[in-house]
Amino acid sequence: MKNPLNKRLPRELKGDIGKYIVIFIFLVATIGVVSGFLVAGTSMKTAFDESFDKNNIEDGNFVLESKMTDDLKTKLEDEDLTLYDNFYKEETYKSSTYRIYKMRNDVDKIELFDGEFPKADNEIALDRLFSENNDIKIGDKVTLDGKEYKVSGYVAFSDYTSLFKSNTDMMFDAQNFTVATVTDNAFDKISDKNLNYCYSYTFNDASYSEQEKHDKNTDIKELIAKNAELKNFIAEPDNQAIHFSGDDIGSDTSMMITLLYIVIAIMAFVFAVTTSNTIEKESAVIGTLRASGYTRGELLRHYLVLPVIVTLIGAVLGNILGYSVFKNVIADIYYGSYSLGPYVTLWNAYAFFITTVVPCIIMVLVNIFILSKKLSLSPLKFLRHDLSKKEKKKVVKLPDFKFMTKFRLRVIFQNKSGYIVMFIGILFSNFILMFSLLLTPLVNNFKTEVIDNMICNYQYVLKVPVETDTKGAEKYAVTTLETDFENSDNSDEITVYGVDKDSDYVKAGFVDRNSVFVSEGVLEKFGLKVGDNLDLKTKYDDKTYRLTISGTYKYPASLAVFTDIENFRNEFEKSDDYFSGYFSDN
Numbered sequence: 209m210k211n212p213l214n215k216r217l218p219r220e221l222k223g224d225i226g227k228y229i230v231i232f233i234f235l236v237a238t239i240g241v242v243s244g245f246l247v248a249g250t251s252m253k254t255a256f257d258e259s260f261d262k263n264n265i266e267d268g269n270f271v272l273e274s275k276m277t278d279d280l281k282t283k284l285e286d287e288d289l290t291l292y293d294n295f296y297k298e299e300t301y302k303s304s305t306y307r308i309y310k311m312r313n314d315v316d317k318i319e320l321f322d323g324e325f326p327k328a329d330n331e332i333a334l335d336r337l338f339s340e341n342n343d344i345k346i347g348d349k350v351t352l353d354g355k356e357y358k359v360s361g362y363v364a365f366s367d368y369t370s371l372f373k374s375n376t377d378m379m380f381d382a383q384n385f386t387v388a389t390v391t392d393n394a395f396d397k398i399s400d401k402n403l404n405y406c407y408s409y410t411f412n413d414a415s416y417s418e419q420e421k422h423d424k425n426t427d428i429k430e431l432i433a434k435n436a437e438l439k440n441f442i443a444e445p446d447n448q449a450i451h452f453s454g455d456d457i458g459s460d461t462s463m464m465i466t467l468l469y470i471v472i473a474i475m476a477f478v479f480a481v482t483t484s485n486t487i488e489k490e491s492a493v494i495g496t497l498r499a500s501g502y503t504r505g506e507l508l509r510h511y512l513v514l515p516v517i518v519t520l521i522g523a524v525l526g527n528i529l530g531y532s533v534f535k536n537v538i539a540d541i542y543y544g545s546y547s548l549g550p551y552v553t554l555w556n557a558y559a560f561f562i563t564t565v566v567p568c569i570i571m572v573l574v575n576i577f578i579l580s581k582k583l584s585l586s587p588l589k590f591l592r593h594d595l596s597k598k599e600k601k602k603v604v605k606l607p608d609f610k611f612m613t614k615f616r617l618r619v620i621f622q623n624k625s626g627y628i629v630m631f632i633g634i635l636f637s638n639f640i641l642m643f644s645l646l647l648t649p650l651v652n653n654f655k656t657e658v659i660d661n662m663i664c665n666y667q668y669v670l671k672v673p674v675e676t677d678t679k680g681a682e683k684y685a686v687t688t689l690e691t692d693f694e695n696s697d698n699s700d701e702i703t704v705y706g707v708d709k710d711s712d713y714v715k716a717g718f719v720d721r722n723s724v725f726v727s728e729g730v731l732e733k734f735g736l737k738v739g740d741n742l743d744l745k746t747k748y749d750d751k752t753y754r755l756t757i758s759g760t761y762k763y764p765a766s767l768a769v770f771t772d773i774e775n776f777r778n779e780f781e782k783s784d785d786y787f788s789g790y791f792s793d794n
Contacts (some may be wrong), residue, residue, distance in 0.1 A: 243560075243563045263317035270406070270441040418445070457542060474636045479574075487582050673785075724742075
């Protein structure tokens, strides 16, 4: 038998159609954006992870001063790895640096984004993001080494998903630096004055653990350094050009899901308030239904139908828009920052659950919590329009205020539940508003703080220690460790600096050689204070260090630790003259 209460649903919907439309649009927009973010992020992250096998991305690369000898090649191949020539030449055009490679078929393969790969010697394929930033179209001409090349297509280098010219750069530069590919013959015709003897390698055994890869890379670097003049060495895990984009894709997932839950909770609250008002208007009808035998559960389920249906339809439509419209918007944001290859949209069961099932659950729970109290009254109270659960209390005695002041206070006391609801609604609304308005000032302020508190104008990190006669240059040592807190599965990278006790650049005010100062961010993020211990560990072999915090140093650029360079050398078992780089204002 059909429930006659269902006939009331169209009338209830029509009675509050304006509210339902607004809530529906808000739900569709919010769920669509979050669904699109999760779908695009997951799909692009999956494509990024799969590209390591698909494009045979290197396990490391190194640059030599001259071409590798057969003897060194034999020694390296004995380390159970495969070597690949990955030479490149650098040319400048319109103040931008073009790093030119031959076409790759074996390692670090190149993906075609648009157009076609170079076929003629006067053709060149450029990185897509660089081309877009500089308004270079397919078919345009660029001049390199005095020769004109036609842009045949846009490509994505699997080992340059972020355009870092140097691995030690603080940030990539997709405006003034690009990678490009030409035919083998065209490459040979370009002048060798800026030829770099770069070699990539992959391990033959794919089952190596991260620790084993680290140890192998260390051995390889030492072997090369003993047998050739090594200009640069980058292991794959440390290669920012490969990993920077992958580390960022999907990193804001928690923030987006939190925003979704907040919005759904607000919408559920609005639904509950709207339904409560309907119950108050129809109290006589509800009293009659209750007296006729309808249970509280039946009435509660009836009043839950519209909120759940509206939420479910909004969630389904939001997901459709997420997979079709918003997914492309989010993907364009990533493509506007990184040189990623094409991706395929994947079905995301987790995104569907988060954006469809969870909102319906939140909607049901919030409405049950609020409406069950409302419907728990006796039929007689509904018939009398007396929806107060508590006995009427005596009127609160007010001080000897003016009449209008007393009147306003009486209105507030008599409608305190409504004002509480309004207060919560305003609180949530302002939270979302401030959440959006604070982002730009926050980023701008952070930028200002970083610039104002730089250690020096130029901070050099050396591949090998080299002396300099530059006036004012000051040696320092640096290493990167990870936090090692109990009951924590996550770790953060901490940069540890060893500087002169009386440094002209880091004026920390070391009390003695064993003093350890940390940046203010370390104290704030980990809830530490001066005098506490900071436990750190190495990334691969889990060797631990316990440092006692002596004070703080204002350095907002990163999470950092500063200590005397002699203490640094003793703590990390370095030689007495070890250093990693220079601070300089020149």
